[in-house]
Amino acid sequence: METPSSITIPDPVEHPTMTVDVVARILGIDRKTVYAAVRSGEIPSLRVGRRILVPTAWLAATITPDQRPEHLAVPRPPRSQPPVQGQLPL
Numbered sequence: 001m002e003t004p005s006s007i008t009i010p011d012p013v014e015h016p017t018m019t020v021d022v023v024a025r026i027l028g029i030d031r032k033t034v035y036a037a038v039r040s041g042e043i044p045s046l047r048v049g050r051r052i053l054v055p056t057a058w059l060a061a062t063i064t065p066d067q068r069p070e071h072l073a074v075p076r077p078p079r080s081q082p083p084v085q086g087q088l089p090l
Helices: 020-027 031-040 056-063
Strands: 017-019 046-048 051-055
Touching: 017 020, 017 056, 020 031, 020 051, 020 056, 031 051, 051 056
Parallel strands: none
Antiparallel strands: 017 051, 046 051
């Protein structure tokens, strides 16, 4: 198996989505783990027929958060603050 550092993320303009197998290789995890993360909503996905596709831009922004576009940024309160009423702690 290739090491995660030897795999590059495709250009989001040329390849806007990736298969679960490609995401698993890039992250260096088992594809069952990727499927579980998709099912739980931890990884955003699109279903086209039987295929599950992950947005390339989301993965690139997740792996390199310093280059994250503003529309993909997820505001989170610092962990020192108590959760808002009705929300579970992270």
